[in-house]
Amino acid sequence: MKYDILIRGGEVIDPSQSLRATRDVAICGTQIVAVDQNLDESQADTVVDARGQIVVPGLIDLHAHVYTHSPFGLDADPLCPAGGVTTILDAGSAGSYNFGAFRRETIDRAETQIFGLVNLSCIGLIAANFGELLDRRYADPDGVVRVIEEHSDVAVGVKIRAGKHIIGEGETGWANFHDAVRAARESNTWLMVHIGESPMSIPEMLAHLEPGDCITHCFKGGSTRVLDDADRVYQEVVEASNRGVIFDVGHGFGSMKWEVVEAAIEQGFEPTTISTDLHTMNIHGPVYDMPTTMSKFLMLGVTLERVIEMSTTRPAKILNQEGELGTLRVGSVADVAVLERQEGKFVFTDSYEETRIGDELLIASTTVRRGRIVPGGGGLRMRHWADAE
Ligand SMILES: [Zn+2]
Numbered sequence: 432m433k434y435d436i437l438i439r440g441g442e443v444i445d446p447s448q449s450l451r452a453t454r455d456v457a458i459c460g461t462q463i464v465a466v467d468q469n470l471d472e473s474q475a476d477t478v479v480d481a482r483g484q485i486v487v488p489g490l491i492d493l494h495a496h497v498y499t500h501s502p503f504g505l506d507a508d509p510l511c512p513a514g515g516v517t518t519i520l521d522a523g524s525a526g527s528y529n530f531g532a533f534r535r536e537t538i539d540r541a542e543t544q545i546f547g548l549v550n551l552s553c554i555g556l557i558a559a560n561f562g563e564l565l566d567r568r569y570a571d572p573d574g575v576v577r578v579i580e581e582h583s584d585v586a587v588g589v590k591i592r593a594g595k596h597i598i599g600e601g602e603t604g605w606a607n608f609h610d611a612v613r614a615a616r617e618s619n620t621w622l623m624v625h626i627g628e629s630p631m632s633i634p635e636m637l638a639h640l641e642p643g644d645c646i647t648h649c650f651k652g653g654s655t656r657v658l659d660d661a662d663r664v665y666q667e668v669v670e671a672s673n674r675g676v677i678f679d680v681g682h683g684f685g686s687m688k689w690e691v692v693e694a695a696i697e698q699g700f701e702p703t704t705i706s707t708d709l710h711t712m713n714i715h716g717p718v719y720d721m722p723t724t725m726s727k728f729l730m731l732g733v734t735l736e737r738v739i740e741m742s743t744t745r746p747a748k749i750l751n752q753e754g755e756l757g758t759l760r761v762g763s764v765a766d767v768a769v770l771e772r773q774e775g776k777f778v779f780t781d782s783y784e785e786t787r788i789g790d791e792l793l794i795a796s797t798t799v800r801r802g803r804i805v806p807g808g809g810g811l812r813m814r815h816w817a818d819a820e
Pocket residue numbers: 494495496522708
């Protein structure tokens with residue numbers, strides 16, 4: 432059999448098949464056609480030497496911002512391969528007024544597979560300094576439902592940024608929150624709730640969330656935390672996680688605090704998914720990219736297999752793409768990330784300018800998107816060597 436690409440001799444980690452072993456991965460066209468030992472490299476047009484590296488499904492970032500008409504929006508195609516990311520979920524940069532434009536101008540033109548959540552606010556994230564739901568007239572649950580129906584192949588759910596400077600307090604805050612829940616139910620999709628300095632507590636919000644709904648920024652500090660005043664993970668949080676509510680990292684520049692994540696993990700509470708919340712204001716730190724964010728969880732004691740699962744198989748399932756994405760199964764889409772595991776001393780910074788030193792750093796060395804090796808892979812994080820010395 433002829434192959435277009437053969438990724439040779441890497442340690443393949445594919446949680447969707449409970450596979451961790453040295454394997455070759457062969458690609459023909461846009462599909463994975465073989466995952467096996469000692470495939471014949473003379474049959475391949477291009478050979479990627481992955482010996483000493485790990486080979487995983489293309490990473491899926493469940494929270495980022497790639498609508499470039501928003502002040503937060505990054506350009507997905509140059510961004511994603513640098514971090515081994517082949518699929519990205521834009522977390523509500525556009526609302527009912529501008530999702531169509533987001534689709535035409537960005538989603539349909541990108542090499543990267545982009546899905547989107549539709550913001551409850553009809554204007555989406557069109558201003559950086561102005562809460563998109565401070566005026567209740569911007570809340571448009573019916574518009575969200577209509578847009579999801581119209582763009583059901585790419586619009587996969589609903590987003591609300593539930594900070595009090597965005598949704599307001601008291602009755603106004605709750606009215607916005609309930610509108611977002613209603614939009615998710617009526618569109619038969621799911622709701623991602625950004626917790627900020629929220630006007631309600633996480634247990635109060637969880638009472639309205641169903642399995643498949645999601646809390647993002649789950650390890651933020653400040654007033655709205657997954658921990659109670661005694662730093663115990665709320666029982667309601669544990670129960671919600673057990674019943675299938677998703678707890679997503681959404682690192683960002685305000686949403687990951689070492690003490691919170693350390694306390695949670697110590698108490699056995701792990702996130703469901705790892706995501707970056709990459710946007711224009713955190714790409715140059717403290718977030719950088721998916722592999723850096725994943726490396727922070729390795730440092731915190733989450734196993735490599737789980738970190739990979741949280742960044743591939745689990746987000747694929749949430750996006751209803753299991754079997755196609757987030758897997759290296761034969762017949763699935765040829766999205767692959769080859770990751771180097773650098774050992775040394777690396778400075779990792781949370782969203783509150785506190786640092787920790789880790790001894791391992793993942794770096795995307797090669798990214799394959801839909802059977803094509805895309806340029807721009809890896810190496811950016813080498814700066815940490817110098818920082819740590
Ligand atoms: Zn975000």
